[in-house]
Amino acid sequence: MQASTRLLFASCFMGLLHVPAALAAPTATPAWTNEEAMMSPAEVQARTAWRETMAHQPTPAEGCFHANFPDTQWQTDVCKTLTRRVHPIPHKILFGATETTGNGYDYALRSSSLISKAVGSFPQVTGVTSEQGVGVASFGGGGILGPNEYSLQINSNYNATTSVCGGRSGCTVWQQFVYATDYETQGQAAVFMQYWLIGYGSSCPSGWMSGGGSDCYRNSNAVSAPDVPATQLANVKLTGSATANGNDTITFTNNGTAYSVSAKDSVVKLATVWKDAEFNVVGNAGGSSANFNSGSSITVKVAATNGSTAAPTCAANAGSTGETNNLNLGSCSTAGGSTPSITFTESN
Incomplete structure (x- = not known):
C-alpha cells in the first residue's frame, strides 16, 4: 500500500510539473484535406507500398532522418532535445476502475521468442471526424490537451530486467x-x-530524470514531423526495432513522408528482453486520454519480426502505457507468417 500511494503521488506531481499550462489549452483545429482522396488509384497503391518499404528500411547510422516519396534513401535531419514529459505506466492496480482502452486494458502482441521489430498500423478507420486530448484525474489531469492532441505508441513489456538495472532488486x-x-x-x-x-x-x-516514485526515465533525441489529423490515421505506420549490440530505431510514415530516429540499444538493452508489443492511439503524455467522436471505429494491427512464423498470442488486459482513449475493445484475431500479427477493433 505504501508503494502504491507513493506512485500515485509522484505520477500526479510529474503530470502537473512537466506540462506547461499553455500546452494544455485547447487550440483551433486546422482545416485538413485528405491528399490521397485526390490521387489516382495507382498513386495511392504506390504510396502504400512505399510506406511499407520505409517501415522496414534501416537507417544508415545513429541520428535523425527523413525521406520523401518515392525516394527510399534516408536523408540526415536535425536532432532535437525534448521537453521533459512522462508517458507513464498504468495505474489500474491503484484505482481498479475499468478503462476503455489503455492503462493496462489493451491487447498486446505476445511472443514466445524475442521481438526485434514491431509495426503498428490502422488498416481501417471509419466514422472519425474529431479527436480531443483530455486530462485524466487519476494521473493529475496532465498532458498536451486539446483538439487533435494524441500520441501513437509502441510499448514493450516492463516485466524483465537487464544489466542496466545494475542488479537492483x-x-x-x-x-x-x-x-x-x-x-x-x-x-x-x-x-x-x-x-x-x-x-x-x-x-x-x-x-536520467525521476519519473515518479522509484522510476527513472530519459528520452532519445527527436525528429520533428508534421501533425497528422486523427481523421487520417489510416495513412500512418509506426515501427519500433531493437538490435542487440546495435541500434534501436523508431520510424513514422504518413502518406509520402517518413521520419526516423536511431539510438544505441544499450540504453536499456531492450533487444534482450522484448516479448510484448502494444500499439495504439492514446493520449499525449501525462496519462491523458485521446477522446474520439461518437461513432468512431478503428482497426488496429500489430505485426512483429520475431524469428518465427507461428501466430502470436493476443494478450488481453495487457499493454504497458498509462495513456488511454475512449474506445471500447472488440474482438482480437491472430495470424502467422513472415511477420506474425494481431488485429483488433475498438469503437464507441
Missing part, C-alpha cells in the same frame, strides 16, 4: 516508441523513444 526496463502531436511547437509532432528504469530507486543514474 525489483528494477525492470521499459521502452516506448512514440509519435506525439504538438510536442514542442504548435503544428509539429515529435518522433522519439522514451526509456524507463522501473523501480530503480530514489536516486536516478546520471542523465
Whole structure:
C-alpha cells in the first residue's frame, strides 16, 4: 500500500510539473484535406507500398532522418532535445476502475521468442471526424490537451530486467516508441523513444530524470514531423526495432513522408528482453486520454519480426502505457507468417 500511494503521488506531481499550462489549452483545429482522396488509384497503391518499404528500411547510422516519396534513401535531419514529459505506466492496480482502452486494458502482441521489430498500423478507420486530448484525474489531469492532441505508441513489456538495472532488486526496463502531436511547437509532432528504469530507486543514474516514485526515465533525441489529423490515421505506420549490440530505431510514415530516429540499444538493452508489443492511439503524455467522436471505429494491427512464423498470442488486459482513449475493445484475431500479427477493433 505504501508503494502504491507513493506512485500515485509522484505520477500526479510529474503530470502537473512537466506540462506547461499553455500546452494544455485547447487550440483551433486546422482545416485538413485528405491528399490521397485526390490521387489516382495507382498513386495511392504506390504510396502504400512505399510506406511499407520505409517501415522496414534501416537507417544508415545513429541520428535523425527523413525521406520523401518515392525516394527510399534516408536523408540526415536535425536532432532535437525534448521537453521533459512522462508517458507513464498504468495505474489500474491503484484505482481498479475499468478503462476503455489503455492503462493496462489493451491487447498486446505476445511472443514466445524475442521481438526485434514491431509495426503498428490502422488498416481501417471509419466514422472519425474529431479527436480531443483530455486530462485524466487519476494521473493529475496532465498532458498536451486539446483538439487533435494524441500520441501513437509502441510499448514493450516492463516485466524483465537487464544489466542496466545494475542488479537492483525489483528494477525492470521499459521502452516506448512514440509519435506525439504538438510536442514542442504548435503544428509539429515529435518522433522519439522514451526509456524507463522501473523501480530503480530514489536516486536516478546520471542523465536520467525521476519519473515518479522509484522510476527513472530519459528520452532519445527527436525528429520533428508534421501533425497528422486523427481523421487520417489510416495513412500512418509506426515501427519500433531493437538490435542487440546495435541500434534501436523508431520510424513514422504518413502518406509520402517518413521520419526516423536511431539510438544505441544499450540504453536499456531492450533487444534482450522484448516479448510484448502494444500499439495504439492514446493520449499525449501525462496519462491523458485521446477522446474520439461518437461513432468512431478503428482497426488496429500489430505485426512483429520475431524469428518465427507461428501466430502470436493476443494478450488481453495487457499493454504497458498509462495513456488511454475512449474506445471500447472488440474482438482480437491472430495470424502467422513472415511477420506474425494481431488485429483488433475498438469503437464507441
